[in-house]
């Protein structure tokens with residue numbers, strides 16, 4: 049390593065390898081990042097990554113956003129990725145920096161979010177000696193990542209980093225971690241361009257087979273009660289996949305339901321959209337799932353929050369399942385036709401096939417009676433609630449979200465919503481209508497409290513002019529509250545909309561339904577004054593304590609050009625309905641508080 | 656997907672992987688993390704030029720879970736190919752055991768006689784002990800070890816199963 053290399057211009061050279069310039073490992077890293085299209089890194093420095101931070105200091109191509117906790121860096125990168133379709137990038141130091149990312153990495157794993165996380169590591173000669181801030185990071189993160197690397201040789205830096213991006217974004221996307229020993233970042237390393245040959249062992253199938261598509265479409269045409277059940281795979285397949293889905297739904301005339309992760313793929317207000325299915329899904333979505341005769345799962349994975357009691361899940365339906373990950377097919381529910389491929393290609397080919405396959409000889413598909421049935425279920429109005437409109441009345445959380453949606457829509461601004469985890473998350477899914485993909489940022493698979501605030505950071509960094517709202521619970525917000533400092537530093541106009549019920553509401557609800565209202569440790573005691581908390585982080589704090597104050601607070605929040613924390617004091621013991629209790633089938637939903645005593649003993653054993 | 660035969664069957668899962676540090680950990684971590692059992696495990700490089708190793712895992716599971724294991728292993732980044740070999744799939748599965756017997760007098764003579772019948776070779780001998788080397792199917796090894804037990808069986812070291820398909824089929 050020589051002093052001259054510090055003067056190197058880090059902007060990517062357009063003419064491939066330039067052997068006359070000796071770069072350090074850190075410089076090679078940044079050059080590869082630029083070449084991979086990286087615009088922003090979410091990170092936190094420390095001893096093992098000082099050489100990388102020094103290289104960051106000496107270039108302008110890539111922006112670094114300093115979070116206040118490494119977990120938040122990953123969630124911010126996840127939201128950046130989910131809202132842009134690009135790969136999110138994280139940089140943290142060794143030891144505690146790396147271990148702090150584990151929750152975020154697993155979150156990205158379960159929700160299939162492309163993230164590349166770079167962690168510092170002690171120098172290669174020190175590995176295995178219990179050196180200061182040494183951790184077996186690849187060992188710890190192996191089950192929390194799609195793939196990970198511990199780089200041991202300078203010549204592997206460029207190739208592994210290129211490959212990491214390829215693995216993160218291709219196939220079923222996911223998090224990839226690259227552990228970078230400090231000495232390799234300080235010493236010289238050769239640069240290399242992205243490999244031109246395909247990865248020898250990793251070759252995900254994205255193009256579905258014609259034959260299985262044909263079988264699927266034939267079955268779809270024979271259905272009398274068909275249903276699309278779509279999931280986050282549609283979002284991951286890009287906005288074109290959602291556009292194709294809308295065409296397919298229109299063309300077939302089939303009803304469509306979505307998982308939590310798929311919201312926005314179909315417009316919430318579309319007449320063929322039945323809303324979310326599953327534990328807190330709508331009555332019509334769950335009854336249709338139970339009663340359909342052809343179920344077409346696209347980019348969804350039969351999660352237990354969706355299926356409820358497995359042996360009673362959609363009994364008697366002919367099941368078609370398309371997923372980019374072959375291991376998802378037949379994993380939970382045996383299906384009749386399994387299709388491996390990218391959701392967009394699957395849908396496009398279904399559209400082509402639909403026009404080629406003749407309808408049932410003689411009789412065009414008649415879905416009228418199916419729609420009649422669905423509309424009867426719809427009429428139950430399972431998301432309904434009554435709000436006392438008197439100015440002094442207590443605000444119901446569902447109403448607060450509906451108002452937020454209406455007033456946010458009225459601004460005409462492009463709106464991104466993140467959430468924390470709990471009742472407020474489910475109410476947001478139910479009542480904030482999403483019309484476009486990539487606008488809904490929530491932790492589905494892992495259910496990570498503390499996701500929403502850093503996610504809002506990531507989304508606002510990616511979309512500086514958009515309206516970004518974290519619909520939050522008071523307990524979850526405190527899990528990554530330090531990110532208010534990041535928000536202040538970068539002047540991010542994030543709106544934190546706290547539905548403050550002074551309870552870990554979702555926990556309290558389960559304790560009420562399953563443990564005879566013994567509210568063990570679920571009260572949010574000793575809460576901060578969120579208004580003054582916001583002010584201490586250089587933002588604006590607002591509070592609504594009754595109906596008369598709600599609209600004013602929402603309007604002021606939306607109008608304020610800077611960050612806002614709005615503390616919305618809502619009904620404390622509101623429960624989230626409708627609900628399929630654990631262990632129950634889809635056609636036995638609890639629609640409201642009158643039916644709460646119907647949970648079975650086995651149901652109590654489940655989570 | 657057939658649901659007819661839902662009783663557990665024994666299978667060898669043969670996995671061709673990139674010979675890299677961590678590949679074995681990924682495979683066995685997948686087994687422990689997802690609750691699949693490992694009855695035996697072998698791993699060794701099999702193709703130096705292409706940097707490939709072969710891992711063989713013996714497990715018992717219902718056919719549907721075996722299929723899931725195959726799919727889960729197959730999607731690991733460094734995995735090239737996976738074969739699941741059950742009794743129905745024509746294949747050869749062998750393991751090797753080193754069996755130490757400490758015996759004298761008549762029991763010593765009995766041990767040697769039985770070893771001959773099993774084609775187990777004494778690869779080490781002292782005045783009071785033998786080490787037999789025996790290769791074969793798992794049940795043959797089990798039977799031999801059972802017979803040695805009353806004759807002074809002292810220690811066993813087994814390799815675990817290596818398996819390969821019969822005929823011209825390759826992984």
Ligand SMILES: Cc1ncc(C[n+]2csc(CCOP(=O)(O)OP(=O)(O)O)c2C)c(N)n1
Nearest residue numbers: 470471472497521522523524551552553554
């Ligand atoms: C990190 C983490 N810890 C614990 C849980 C379990 N949990 C799920 S919801 C919830 C309560 C959330 O409370 P709050 O943020 O106030 O939301 P509410 O349900 O009241 O809307 C808890 C503790 C979790 N999901 N994540």
Ligand SMILES: [Mg+2]
Nearest residue numbers: 521522551553
């Ligand atoms: Mg709460």
